[in-house]
Amino acid sequence: MGNRNNSNVTDFILIGLTDSEIIRWVLFMLFLVIYLITLLGNGGMILIICLNLQLHTPMYFFLSQLAFLDLSYSTVITPKTLDNLMTSNKYISFMGCFTQMFFFIFLGINECFLLSSMAYDRYVAICNPLNYQVVMSMRLCQLLLTGSYMIGFIESLVNVLCMNSLQFCSSNIIYHFFCDLTPILALSCTDTHDAEMLIFILAGSTLMVSLITMSVSYISILSAILKINSSSGKHKAFSTCASHLMGVTIFYGTTIFTYLKPKNSYSLGRDQVASVFYTMVVPMLNPLIYSLRNKEVKSALIRIMQKRKGSREPN
Template sequence: MEFIGQNPPQVNHTALEEFILLGFSDVPNLQGFLFGVFLIMYVIILMGNSLIIIITKVDPSLHSPMYFFLRNFSFLEICYVSVTVPKLLTDLCGQNRKISFLACATQMYFFLILGLTECFILTVMAYDRYVAICNPLLYPLIMNSRVCMQLAAGCWTSGIPVHIGFTYLIFSLPFCGSNQLNHFFCDVPPVLTLACGDTFMIEMLIYVIAIVVVTIPFMLIFGSYVKIITTILKLPSATRRAKAFSTCSSHLMVVALFFGSGIITYLRPKSSHSTGTDKFLSLFYTVVTPIFNPMIYCLRNKDVILALRKFLLNKLISNNIFPMAKDSHL
C-alpha cells in the first residue's frame, strides 16, 4: 500500500537525543519579567517551606503527628518545585532551551513520583485529622510514632515502581517529526503529542493511573471530611467547633488547589486540550499551589504563628538585636 512508504525513516526515531522546550518563547518581550516573577516565587517557596520544617522541628509544642506530616509535606513541596522551576529559569535567561532525552525522562519521572507522593501525603493528613477529631481518645494510640513513620515511608516509596514502568513506556515510543516540546517542562501530555504511532493504550493507562492515584485519594479525603464535619457539628461548644474547623480548613484549601488543577489536567478529554490551557494549569499546580501552602498553613494556624513568633524572637535575642527582650522575658 502506498501510505506504508510514507512512514518517517526509522533513523529519526533512534537518532533523537534531545527536545527543545519552547516554554514561553512566544512572548519574547516578557522573558526578563517572567524570569524575575518565577525567581521570586521560587525563593518564597524555598524559604516558606524551609521555615515550616524548622519551626515544626525545633518547637516542642509542634511535635505531634499533624505537624510531622506537615513537615514531610513542606519538604516534598521543595523537591516538587525544584524539579521544574530551575530549568524554567535557565530557559528564560538563556537561548539554549534544549533538554536531553534522558534528562526529559528523568524530569518527568520525578515530577510524577513527587506528585503521587503529594496525593498520598494529603490523604494521610486527612486521615490524621479524622482520627484526631472523630476518635480523640484513641488518637495517641492509633497515630503513634511508629505508625506515622510507616505511613510517611509508604507515601514516599509506594509509587516508585509504578512510575518507573510508566515513564519507561512513554519514552519507549518512537518519536518523529519536530522535537519542539511546546511546554516549559517534560509533562506527559505534551511529550505524547510528539510520539509516533498509536498512543491509545498509553492514554488509557494515564486515565487508569490518574483514577487510582488522584481520584481515589481525593474520594478518601472527601469521605474523611464528611465524617469530620459531621462530628464537629455535634460538638456542644462553639469554641471547640471553631478550633476544630480551623485545624481542618488549611488542609482543605490545599487539597482543593492541588487536586482541582490535577484532575482537570489529566482527566479531561484529549479533544479539550490546548497549549495555553495546559501551560496555565501546569503553572498552577507546579508553582502557584506550592507558594500558597506555607501562607495557608502559617496564617491560618495559631499554633504555627505562635511558634514562628517564638522562633524569630529567640533568633533576634541570640543575635543581640533586641538585647532588652532577654531581660524582660518577652
C-alpha cells in the same frame, strides 16, 4: 533508556510560555520571586517544626513532609523554566527530560497520598480525640509515608518506561515549559492509545483513592463538628481543617483539569496556566496557608525569633 535505536530524537526543545522577550523577562522575575518564596516558606516550615519539640506530633510530621515535597516539586520544574526564560538555550537532553518527568510524577503522587494521610490524621483528631495518640502513632505515620513513597516510585517508573517505549521520529519540539506527559505523547509518531490508557488508569486510580479517603474523612469530620454544642468548639475544629481543604482544592482542581482528559482535548494555553498553578503557585501557597492559619506555628516562630534576639543581646 539509553538505547534509542527506535527513535531519531536525542533531545527535546522546550518552547516555553511565550516568544515575547518582554513577557519572558516579566515571567522570569515573577517565577523567580515565587520560587524564592517557596524555598523560604517551605524551608522555614521544616526548620520551625524540627526545632520545636511541641510540634513533634503526627500533624506537624505530615506538614513537614508536605513542605519537603513542595520544595522538591518546585525545584524539579522551576530552575529549568527560569533558565529557558532567561537564555535562548531551550534544549533538554532525552535523559534529562525523562528524569524530570520521573521526579515530577513521583513527587506529585506522593503529595496526593500525603494529603490523604493528613485528612485521616484530622479525622482521628476530631472524631476520636481520646485515642488520637494511640491510633496516630509515629510508627503508623512512618508506614503511611513509606507506603506513599513506594507507590509513587513504582507508578512513576511505570509511566516513564511506558513513555520511553514510544517512538519519536522527527519532531522534538515540546509545546510546554517542562517535560509533561501530555505534550510528549503528542510528539510520538506511533499509536499512543495503550500509553494513554495506562497513564489515565494510574493517574485516575491515584486521584480516586486519595479523593475517596479525603472525602470520607471530611464527611465524618463535618458530621462530628455539627454535633459539637459550643460555638468555640466548632470554630476550633473548623479552623484545623480549613487550611488543609484550601490547599487540597487548588492542587486537585488543577491536576484533575490537566490529566483526566483525552489527548485530543489538550489545549496549550489552558494546560500551561493550570501547570503553573500546581508546579509553582501551590508549593508557594501551602506554607503560607498552613502557617498563617496555625497559631502553634506562629507561636513557635515567635519563640525562635525571641531566642535569637536574646542570644544577640550583650550580657
